[in-house]
Amino acid sequence: MKTNSTTAKVKALLLAMLLVFGQFYSQIQNGSVGINTSSPNVNSVLDVVSGSNNKGILIPRLTETQRNAIVINRPQDDGLTIYNITEDCLNYWSLADNEWKSVCGQLGKAVFTVDCSNTKAMGTYVKGRDLTTSNYLDISVNVTKIGNYTISGTTINGYNFYGTGTFLNTGTQTIQVTGQGTPQNVQTDDVSLSANGNAVTCTPAVSVNVLSPAGSYTMSCGSAIANGVYKVGTALNSSNTITLPVNVASLGSYTITTNTVDGISFRGSGTFTSTGNQNITLNGTGTPSSTAVKTITITSDSQGGVPTTCNVNIIVVIPKKTVLHIGLETAYGYSAFTGPSRSLMDSPTNFGTTASSIVKYEGFTHTSLGNSPSSAALQTALNAKPDIVIIGYSYTPNATDAGYLASYLNRKGIVIALTDDTGTAQNLFRAIFSDPTISTSNGSGAGSVYALSNTDDPILNGPFGDVRGKNWGEDASTTINISGLTSGFIPYSYAQPINSTTARTGISGLRNSSLNFVWFGDGGFLSNENANGNPYSSNTIEPFVAPSSGGYFPVQKATYGSAGNGYSAGGMQVQNSILFANMIAWAVKQAEFSGINTQ
Known part of the structure; x- marks a missing residue:
């Protein structure tokens, strides 16, 4: 009896506790279970209420590795839900997609x-x-x-x-x-x-x-300097800057930016601590996408209504070009395959990738056909599409060869011809200008000096100097003059030497105005037997000067010419080497932007 009584009391106590617990924690109504609510939502299996509105619900928290270790029973586990603590997001198993999904997005957290x-x-x-x-x-x-x-x-x-x-x-x-x-x-x-x-x-x-807020200043754009070397496909670095002179009227900060042109731009900012003239640096960024000259527009935030924009040009290095030489390969450098004329072309002072190079350029690949190539060899070489052809003494193309050269020019090739043979010149000009009436004649001899025109032209006025109104000199032979041209050319010099009273007619130097063709009537135009490029001692031969001590930079021959017409022997200056360097600079540019290999 005692035992039964005790058992009954325990059962009654447990029933009372369950009733109390159920009243406080849950209610079952119409198949719904509620926690902290006596009226669970009839559409839910479980309705959880935060009694003091300060608690939430926690479901199993697993790392992504732990989640992936669950052995999924596909039909039964569709909708299985965990909290992924690796990506801090709820995940559920999708039967349709046969994978875990994240409620933060299909991809989940990165x-x-x-x-x-x-x-x-x-x-x-x-x-x-x-x-x-x-x-x-x-x-x-x-x-x-x-x-x-x-x-x-x-x-x-x-x-x-x-x-x-x-x-x-x-x-x-x-x-x-x-x-x-x-x-x-x-x-x-x-x-x-x-x-x-x-x-x-x-x-x-x-x-x-x-x-601090911007100050007031003006930019001196005409004196802005672009620093460093710019090359297609090479990202700008700390050497690629613009040095910009400014005149500061009132103190404050400055912000100077540029537009982006072909992938590159510049900017600079800081604070002016003094007034007056000073330089600031704009740092470059980006990678050039083309060799086109880039006109960069500079914009400042200067206050006070002063001009706030100006321009500066950025030059990009031009890739290497091929040169085909035709002529004697001697120390005189007739075809520029040898001698000081070749040294001028290969000098990084003149054509290179350094910041101080006159023409920003990767250099030349030189090939030569020698002095007497066959017509077949010439045709094969031209069909290989060299960027530039240089002809010198004493190559004498026949009419067939001249036709090949004319065809090459019509395909945007570039020819620099320095010839002093009447038949050669006549063949070339008749083929190139398509005019059988053009004629040639011998002109004046060694030491003749010819005045250059004042035409504003990239060869007369180029990166290596302005020789407009100056002179060029004939070498040891006889100048060739062209007659019968009526149009389609830019004259550089005429047949009459300044140091001769004998009347001459015709043209002794020119550039075709539509084709990439430059000609001077002297095969020894580049002649100089001194390997160091220093002036040869004669006043009547070897007019080319490009001293090695200056990086083979072209200079005038200061004492040249035979006596005549009031001029003393050696009393004139000639600019052959400067003209040639300008020709090469022009040819490089033409080859890059309008040459046979740009088609």
Whole structure:
């Protein structure tokens, strides 16, 4: 009896506790279970209420590895739900797709690291000036799992950065996180980075230099200098800058930017600490996409209504070109395959990739046919499409050869012909100008000096000097004159020497106005037997001068010419080497932008 009584009491106590517990924690009504509610939602199996509105519900929390270790029973586990603590998101098993899905998006949260060394703040930051689309964090990341990302950067100076998106590929990539707000103080701010909710520590920190409001200054664009070498496909570096002179009227910050042309741009910012004339540096960025000359527009933020834009040109290195030489291969350099004329072409002082090179150019590939190639050999060589052909003493093309050269010119080839044979010149001109009435004649002899025209022309006035109104000199033989031309050419010099009273008619030097053809009537135009390019001692032969001591830079021969017509022997100056260097500079440009290999 005693035992039964005790058992009854225990059962009664348990029933009472269950009733109390049930009243407080749950109610079952119409098949629905409620926790902390006496009226569970009839459409739910379980209705959970936070009694004090300060608690939530926790479901199983698993890492992604633990989640993937679950052995799925596909029919029965459709909709199985866990909280993925690796990506901080609810996941569920989808029978239809036979995979785990994330409620944060189909891809879920990305996994990536931030490369602090390649992360920087872009744009200019000025006290009191709202940030614009030019103000952003340029962030390099390495993505190991595709998915969604959120990146923020905060400062304590009135502005911040925020960006969100989706990585669709793994690997290294760069994203832009836009800025917003208004800097409040002039100072250097460290940016606190966060990636998908996790703090990113950068040492040193990504920093922003907030400038004072802009000062007043004027730019001296005509004196701006582009520094460094620019090459297609090569990213600009610290040597690629623009030195810009300015005159500061009132102190303050400056921000100077340029447009982007063919992939490159420049910018510079800072604070003026003194007034007056001074230089500032604009740093380049980007990679040139073409060899075209780039007209860069510079824009400043100067206050006070002063001019705020101007232009500067950026020259890009031209790739290497092939040159076919025809003529004697001797120390005199008749065809520029040998001698000082070849040294002039190959000198990086003249044609090179250094910052000081006169023509920014990768150099030449030289080939030669010698002095007497067969017509078949000439045709084969021209069909290979050399960029430039240089003809010198004593090559004598027949009518067939001249036709091949004319065809090459009509296909945008370039020919520089320096010849002093009447038959050769006549064959060339009749073929090139398609005029059988053109004739040639012998002119004056060794030491003759011819006046150059004042025409504004890239060969008379080129990167190696302005020789308009000056002279060129005949070598040891006899000048050839052309007669019968009526149009289609630009005359450089006529048949009458300045140091002769014997009347001569015709033309002794010219450029075709539609084809890439330059001619002077002297096969020894480039003659100089001194390997060092110094002036040869004679006043009547070897007019070419390009001293090795100056990097084979072309200079005039200061004492030249035979006596006559009031001139003493050696009393004139001739510019053969400068003319030739300008011819080559012109030919390189034509080959790059309008040559046989640009078609």
